[in-house]
Amino acid sequence: MDTVRAYEEVVDFIAAGTSPGSIIAFSPSTTVKERVAYLIDREKTTGLSPDEKSELDHYAQLEHLMRLAKARARQYMGDE
Secondary structure (H helix, E strand, C coil), X not given: CCCHHHHHHHHHHHHCXXXXXXXXXXXXXXXXXXXXXXHHHHHHHCCCXXXXXXXXXXXXXXXXXXXXXXXXXXXXXXXC
């Protein structure tokens, strides 16, 4: 599996229209969560291939992006 699915989830979420509340409530699918958990476990135990390391890095970038969006959404909700 590659990060395409995770990116598609975020793109679909944005394309469907969002509100500060829906951004705060956003959570990746179980499939994506399980893949990230698997990669983190492998990283800690047996190590990752270069492709797997790249995949995990992409997930981390997406997580960072969503954390920033959620923080901004909380600010917007506080301003209402």
